[in-house]
Amino acid sequence: MPPRFAHFSTQTQKTTTSATWEGLLTEHNQTTQFSDPKAPGSNDTWWLNVSDATPEEVTTICAALSIHPLTAEDIATREAREKIEVFRNYYLISFQTLLVAPKDAETGSSTSLSSIPDSVGFYILVFKNATVTFSPSGCAHVARVRDRIRRTQDARAVSSDWVCYALIDDIIDTFEPYMRAAEHAADSIEDQVFIMRVDDIKSLIPQVDRLRKILAQLTHRLSGKNDVLNGFIKRCQASPHTRNPVFPDSDSDTGGDLLMYLSDVQDHLVTTLASLAHFDEIVGRSQSNFLAQLSVNNIRLSFDINSVLSKVTVLATIFVPLNMVTGLFGMNVQVPGQYTAGLAWFVSVLGAFVAFICGCCLVARRLRLL
Template sequence: MLKEKMAEIPRFSFFSSKTQQAIAAESWDNLFPDGMLDDVIQEKLKARPEPSCPVFWFDIRDPTDEDIDQVTETMNIHRLTAEDIKLREPREKVEVFRNYYLISFKTLVDSSNAEHERPGIPSSASMYILVFQYGVVTFSPKGCSHIHSVRDRIRKMHDIHLSSDWICYALIDEIIDSFQPVSTEAATEAEAIEDQVFIARIDDVQNLIPRIDALRKKITHTLRSLHGKLDVLKGFVKRCQAADKLLPVFPDGELILYLGDVQDHLVTTISTLGHIDEIIGRSQGNCLAQLSATNLRISLTVNSVMSKVTILATIFVPCHLVTGMFGMNVIVPGQEDSGLTWFFGIVAAFVVFMIVCMGAAAKYKLL
């Protein structure tokens, strides 16, 4: 139901802290029918707003090159930023420009909308956050629910002074929190595998290996994404702490505490996933050890059976040789005798020979 609802949401949306409402449209012209931005935004583009002024939030989902060019021209966005967004630059980073700063984060998206879906590995896409002193412009991927979650969070919270920097913090916090279900699911799967390793039969152990491999790939992919965010967040916090008159676009004061809290959540998630990876690695080692021991035991059993079969075949080969010689079209001993004396004599010789050979093999523990 949620997927269907998100699929129906238009690509362009505009949110104002003054009305606490969002308007949406399928194109820029439909969002602003007069061909220009709202008068309030135009005033903010010309001058730095006061702290009490409302801020706006403009989001474009899956932007095309034409959309990026139009927003770049209207919002005075640097061409390097526009190039990164057009090329879907995958590297996570924070960059500062004269009138805004850019944060690029990879976030999880609905796998059914992913262009290159890999089984067992969460799908991700780049999200770009441009933070001005008067508002925020975001370029979000399809299948991302962070925009709607943060807007709902703004409507429910009335004890905060909403600013463009706070919206940026809320988006970062939402992106980091989106990895928590992946961590919880991985922990549950790791515990289930660990419990099954020592009680599973050989067939079950063989089935556990693909599950372990898929889980380790998921954890590795998630850790790689989170480590990149940790570096970006550390650099962002340092820039905020060192912000001066040369970098007026960076937030300061209480918002740094919020960013520190997000950083703590990120470190905790990375630590948890690292611990899960150690558990699943130990389980994988135990599975491989069990398979190795089982294969060795089967190999020893097969070798023992084959040695016994070889001994028996060696005992019966002379009997086949004698019967083969007697079956030739030549004169053999006892051919002229009409009785069965020769026949039973030969059979008795065979039996005595086999008994003697098997006794000797048993004595030397060959059987």
């Protein structure tokens, strides 16, 4: 079985992995530490991550760590609503993250916007000296945050709240490559509207619809995170009389630094949402422009067709009387010059027809019908 349980210590910066919860407890005899994650006497901040936890494992871990049944129910049922909840000895942050974390466009890797990976629940439980996360397999948030902790110069400054901040920051950074790809796609569509041919413009309609759908999905997934982050910051900034003890004191050095980090993440998130709204405005304007261009082309084509049809109508009007005359004399009746030798009558009738046609054409030309 893969090692789905991982215990990381910020003091030793070592990770202990196991395939089962019992194996993690017995391997390093961590029962006492796990049973009281809120103990203030320990200087070590540990981090327990469980990947793809089953409902039975969630129940066992929540019972061992004194986690509220409502939290256990949200984790076991994969609650999709993003939220922050405060309990007696911990707070819960529920986020939706992407299964695949693509590379940034600046690294040379192009992110395809054909579809966005499915979002899955990522649950962060923050105690006084511990962080417990329930993560899905396929996302690399845990590994990246561990590497970030190892690169931190002062590992003692890493608290459970800082680990929560780093995870939130990494989850939001996952959407950055898709935002950059959407920016490039919007700029490309805007540049192509007035330089492409009519037949090529028609192919842009599915591209625009697909891009606007992706922009709406990105905005929807990031808007919930903005609400959660606002609630997190407000709880940290509350007065000492109303603030829950599980949140850091904003007046302390640790709490002040955490608020600074969270404000930076919030600014990044607000900027990303504003950029997505701007890209959607660009795409909407481009869509209106090429729809207007198609409408103008259709009107011009309609005028050309009407002009041709008017000329055909004039010609038909000229030839219909001649057709009627020839039709009448084509019946079993006598015609002029029927018993006269030679072609004088035929040439005369034909000349009269030609003269009639030329006269009608001159009149139509003068009236600008031809």
